[in-house]
Amino acid sequence: MLSYEMDNPLMGFETSFKGCFSSVLDTEKMDLKLIIEELDSIDDVPYVFICPISLEPMQEPVTLCTGQTYDRSNILKWFSLGHKTCPTTMQELWDDSITPNNTLKQLIFTWFSHKYLGMKKKLEDVQGRVLETLETLKKVKGQSRVKALKDLRKLVVSHVCARKTLLENGGVGLVCSLLGSFTSHVVGCEAIGIIVNLDLSLELKRKHLMHPGKVSLVVDIMNEGTIETKMNCAKLIEMLLMELEGNETMVEIVSSLSLLVGLLRLVRDKKHPNGVLIGLTLLKKVLCCHESIRSSMISIGAIPQLIEILPNLNNECLEIALYILEVLSTLEEGKLALKECPNIIPNVVKMLMRVSENCTQFALSILWAIYKLAPEECASKAVEAGLASKLLLVIQSGCNPVLKQKSSEFLKMCSVNYSTSIFISKCMLTTTIQ
Template sequence: MPEMRQMAATWRLESRAQVVDVASAVRDGVLGGGEKADPAAAAAATAAEDEEEVPAVFICPISLEPMTDPVTLCTGQTYERRNIQRWLAMGRMTCPTTMQELWDDAVTPNGTLRQLMQAWFAQRRQRRRKRAEDVGGRAAALVEALRKAEGKRGKAQALRDLHQLLVGQGAAVKAAAEGGAAGLAASLLGPFTSHEVGSAAAAVLAVLPLDREARRALLRPAAVSLLADLLNEGSAETRLCCARVVERVIGEEEGEGVGECLSLSLLAGLVRMVKDRRAGECAAPALRVLRAVCGRSRRARAAVVAVGAVGQIVERLRGWGGECAEMGWAVLAALAEEEGGRAAIAGCGGAVPAAVKALMTVSEACTGEALAVLWAVCRSSPEECGLRAVEAGLAAKLLLVIQSGCAAPLKQSSAELLKLCSLYYAADLFVAKCRLTATIQ
């Protein structure tokens, strides 16, 4: 009977006929379909949860998934038992791989391959545990080194070393979080912190889960001030990290006062990220933060209007699509809930035509947000914004929404807005503005 034993951390399968060394078989390509595996690539894997490539001989040709109960047909091909039984149950008397006709539909358990697979997967689990333990220990050591670091250069280097280890390493992130790395990094953001240390701390905080202590530390006026400076003066990567940190603080911390803790300088930095065409990847996180801020309180929305967000967002909307377009209109819809926001949108010459153009263009979500903006400004200023919207083709777009497969509330809002706009036109002129065909009329 074959037996399994572990010798020198290498799994071996012994039988009367052969001795199979799993590590050697994988290295030499015996289990890889003739291709040699690259042990250096596996050793260089950066994430503990990354999947190592499973040898091709372990994969069922039918499901393309690793087998658990391999059986062999009379043609010598091996399959997962349930998959080949399902194949045969459908009356197919051929081998799925070679398409040879089967002279015997019996299946034989492949015990040797099954034990070899069990050994290989056990060895992989052992490697993962060891790698996770090594990475976790390294992360804990780096957190302790950060705690003991002195001087701005020492702290900045300790933060950079920690960040380099944390990127893509789930085990390292977990160990660092348990060691209080988030609170420690947040505590370094103060009135006398250099931009070098602040940038490194923001990079660490962007990849760590933020506990309550860290979130509270980040809401200190000194920390907010430094984040604002980094958003306005930092590199594109630093600004992206700061935006992610602020987004998570606002999203996870409860209370309306959170939005009010954010300074005008910080909001101006976010608007600058939206404006910057050179760093396109910065727009989406900045818009998410602005949307979260707008959802906090009326004072927060007034502050967003005060830093000129409306004009910058409207200007950039022409070149946006997907998430950026949806978030941009979501911010404007939130600002349109306040009188100051509606006045800013109405005063921005391209806002109303842009909203009309967004209807039925990007997505249903984008259509809903743009429609909310149009509703707000046309209701507050019908003679100015309503007429401008109709001249931009609003009536025809609303008819498209009504006839589309959009949600019922969206159709209802479109019908009401269409009725509102029609009050300022003669019937025949409004029909012409709708560009209705004879059939629709």
């Protein structure tokens, strides 16, 4: 049996918890298992409370003859597997009895109860602050309103219970009511920052947000706010985009030139990769809303701007950007805009076989669109940029048959203006592959 008088690591805990026993009286009837589950994310549990077998907090600590302590269920399972040793020391057990460690059990219960009460008090404090702030918002204006919104946003961002309290107490309607024709941008920024952190039902979206005036305001704020505000506005528009089917007025607003310009500014901000991904994702979704949006994007110079940022994008962003360019390349004005971009062909050739099969497919479609406009010029520049060797790699890879076939046809077209020996040398392959 482990001695608690000699070199006992629990003695410090016993001393520190003497003042806590009175504070846990109302939790004594609670099951320790339930308390531990409620405190699932705790990461500072004392090591002496952890079962060496499961590495989880012990609920029924028992001690073996070797002096090692385990949770009852775990050590019994160890024995049921035929083991006759101590799991930690691997000593042969001269006595297979297990002794309940009530002192340790009480300490574990007290420690977790103290944490549980602290958590409950914190939750109650957060809920109270949310309710108090909502009441304040009903009464104040100007800078006082801005301050209340800032406080509420901090609570909502930091605490799940704050979001729940706001949703259950009419907070969505109150915050959304502050988004209107005469809303100042500073109020709008804070309100949007709150809304994007809420899990809103379709009913709440339609009731409080699906109004042309509110969506127009969000688009305006996106073009003038900080990078955080721009990202929040993009997130909110994306939240609403899923519900816009059949609503022509709303589609017209979210496909406005103002929004497209704002999103392009967002994706060109190299300092904020998260903003680039959010912007590209929304551009892709807006692109699918209506066919006229494609022409609008081309008219505001989306193609050269996207081509310019391709080399700086991470893999996820690169795939989305190439998808957008491929869609735009289906229009005649899109093909022309692609052809006129400086270094378009070398930049796109680099994307082949670089990231994913999807990227390769999108890049090949873009090159194909340019080739249709200027076959000889495109073929020459593409081969010089290493297209032939890339196409041969596609053909020899495990890509889908359609992509292989397209690569094979493109390779044949590119070889028309070259003799066999010159074309092979342009492929830049090893002697073996040649």
